[in-house]
Amino acid sequence: DPLGGASVAYWGRIAEHHRLDLTVVNPLTDPTWRFMTLDWDGKIRMDCSSPHAMASLIEKRDRFAIATGNDADADRHGIVTPDGGLMNPNHYLATAIAYLYAHRTEWPADAGVGKTLVSSGMIDRVAGDLGRRLVEVPVGFKWFVGGLLDGSLGFGGEESAGASFLRRDGSVWTTDKDGIILALLASEITAVTGRSPSEHYAALTARFGEPAYARIDAPATREEKARLARLSPAEVTADTLAGEPVTAVLTEAPGNGAPIGGIKVTTENAWFAARPSGTEDVYKIYGESFLGADHLRQVQDEAKLVVLGALGG
Structure with a gap:
């Protein structure tokens, strides 16, 4: 359609x-x-x-x-x-990655997996299982352009259902999002394996856990949004999140060191990222937990407190 x-x-x-x-x-x-x-x-x-x-x-x-x-x-x-x-876009991204890196045998052996920092942690687990380098970048497909051009990335995807990947021979197809090839890939997965992409994702959750993921908005003034975009890790003082020790506080993307325009806080089984909206007086909280929906709600509630504390509220 x-x-x-x-x-x-x-x-x-x-x-x-x-x-x-x-x-x-x-x-x-x-x-x-x-x-x-x-x-x-x-x-x-x-x-x-x-x-x-x-x-x-x-x-x-x-x-x-x-x-x-x-x-x-x-x-x-x-x-x-x-x-x-x-399918949830994050679910299909993880499924596509698992399939492509197992079936595109002509791709460079060192071709990494590209994801935006607000995409699902399931991608991290799939990439680790494949033995592939994970390249986590800020929001925006432009960050995948260089990697897709030179073959250092086999796939680049973002949680809003945009992605692209290399040709079968490992050369560049396009450096922009291509909805047509991702749709065709779903047909290929079904034809080659005899199972639907959603069946493949169910198999991934059986191996790696089933994450709960959501995005919510929280109110913020223009001044607060500007401060959020400029936060440093030192301004985030929380050492736990929803009952788990904080493992990282990021204001730069680990894949390329570019500013993320907000913060991302991670634990072993969960994370949240907070970014100011460019059009409304709110900031966006992306969150995910591999411990279930109730734990995700706790992550979201504490994320608001973490951001408020970092902004000096």
Whole structure:
């Protein structure tokens, strides 16, 4: 489902050229977007990672071995499986990484795994299991460009359902997000392994644990947002988070040393990152726990206190 966007004219040609059994369920382009189901807030939004915007495709999930969608400019992907419905973007990133590094035998042996610092820790565990170097960068796909160009990264992905990876021979395909190849990869995974991407993710959670992940907003003035963006690790005095010792306080990304415009605090089984919003008087708290949803809520509650303390509140 192209969601009425730029990929609508591509899928038919892709199917023809590669002789794929592929159906474009919604070939419409219409400036009124009358074919779109409304997003969570009642607005029309071509968000292929939203179960509300993707509702019409999710309803058809039992008709196809795999179903995929793209946003309007086709740089993001949404993966729908018969057994799991719409996959969480973090879940699919981890699944794609596990599959690609096991099956792309011509990729450089030292090609690392790129992720943004607010993407799931499941990626860290998958990369460690693969014996691949993890390159954790600030939010923004631009940080993957150099690595994808020179092959030092095989894959780069961000939690908002944007990713790209090398060609089969290990050369660069594109240095921008490509929703089409991530959608095609979901079909490849299903065809080659006989299991859906969501089944593969379930296998990953059986091995590495099942994380709970969420993003929430907290109020902040413009002055507080400016201070948050300039915090140093020394200004964060907390030594525990949700009952676990703090293992790191980051204001620079470990993968490239670039400022993250906020803070990230990690423990053995959880983390949170706080970044100011560029458009609203709030800051964003990303959090994850491998100890369950209740522990994640504790992480989120304590994250607000950590940020407040660091800002001198």
